Amino acid sequence: MVKNLTARDSDYSKWYNDIVQQADLAENSGVRGCMVIKPYGYAIWEKMQSVLDKMFKQTGHQNAYFPIFIPKSYFSKEASHVDGFAKECAVVTHYRLKNAEDGSGVEVDPTARLEEELIVRPTSETIIWDTYRKWIQSYRDLPILCNQWANVVRWEMRTRLFLRTAEFLWQEGHTAHATEQEAIEETKQILDVYADFAENFMAMPVEKGTKTEAERFAGAIETYCIEALMQDGKALQVGTSHFLGQNFAKAFDVKFATKEGKKDFVWATSWGVSTRLMGALIMTHSDDNGLVLPPKLAPFQVVIVPIYKGEEHLKQISKKVEIVQKALQAKGITVKYDDRDTHKPGWKFAEYELKGVPIRLAIGQRDLENGTIEVARRDTLEKETYQLTDIENKVEHLLQQIQDNLYRKALTRKEEKTYKADSFEEFKSLIETGGFVWAHWDGTSETEEKIKQQTKATIRCIPIEKEAELGKCVLSGKASNQRVLFAKSY
């Protein structure tokens, strides 16, 4: 029987869950709010990691690793940081189990209580700045440019696979600088790296900007972000880069001797992207037939399906396939040849479509006779028969075309769903429709909050390249010199 995906139009979030499960990306686990990332899903994450990791290294960063546990006392040192995370921290209180006396299994040994409780990291600023204090004495020790790939835990009430889970995987960069200017530049540089990655690898257009005070990272002076628009018209924050000022340096007493021999606090940044990118990737390109992957992030870019009758016939085809496969691999194209006899061609076609493989090649008797191969592209679902000659160049070209086409489609969709509103009535109805709405805002948290209460829309970001435009706040009517980006968000 046909596995049926829920259609996007009938129930978007069910469609999303169906894709995650049926494309073998992830599933819920025995632990509430925590997911199992399955091999195929993890392979996509590994692709993302390897691209980003290269980008971080090219910009001078090094990887390191800091502990998953943070002493409670460290956590208390930066006041707003505590406020931001306290409500969703998992806490380790004991270090030993024992057999229950009634034989019902194991229980926590009450005599093994930790003297100081440990927080499972929701983010690592505190433990890292406690460490940086020891690393930094002089301006000569700066800058420090570290990144870590790690898991973090935030005890969320409502979770969704990839988009919001209690445990998730991410990278967190933590840098230390001698000057404010340098730290701000670092923050912006990383934002550019994220935007570059989103657009050129994920084929996902983003808006760059800064967060309002209400949406800012707990402990940051300024939070920069990239925001993407999903197919259902809701925004998703996909990356953040924070200028932390001297907040953590002061909280952890990290000072350095300047060239002039004076003491000053160190300037800091932190930045991260997480497995939420997987959710963004799914919701940006996929359709009612399943996942659609941009070639640059697909675990394998091409799948080859043989169509045959009997073992002898398969051998003949496999010989031909081997030649094609080698030619493609020589081009650096990743190929999977699925010659399993346990599944039929039709089944395989549907399966790889569901899994978003960019190009499918099929080869059968007809092709053996004609020296051809069938080429199907996932993004448009078009099928064409190509001559085998020079197939590797044709496929290489097609992969690039698919990558470009996905970006163009996503960009068009984003532009179509981006509006300007000049009255509150207009604003409300556009927000209701779904999409990005540019509107004037008077700059106060009160207005921001009122708008949120009335429309559920939040300010996603304040654009960086400021297009000065005088206007009046869409709610209060007070003067404003710039539009900001509103949307309902995940």
Added chain:
RNA sequence: CGGGAUGUAGCUUAGCCCGGUUAAAGUGCUGGUCUGGGGGACCAGAGAUCGGAGGUUCGAAUCCUCUCAUCCCGACCA
């Protein structure tokens, strides 16, 4: 934490209101035959202490009580 709902085969569910043979179906799984250019057909099989505990009854998946778990809505959420 407030409101609502659901637990029956690996998965999705029927049966429950109105108690009565051996708990039903689809899908998935195993074996076989035919098949093979878009999730194939047929045949034969395996698979469930009906979430758990207690109670009512001659008899409980079904009724009652308690309990556990999960899901949805709200609140909360860089």
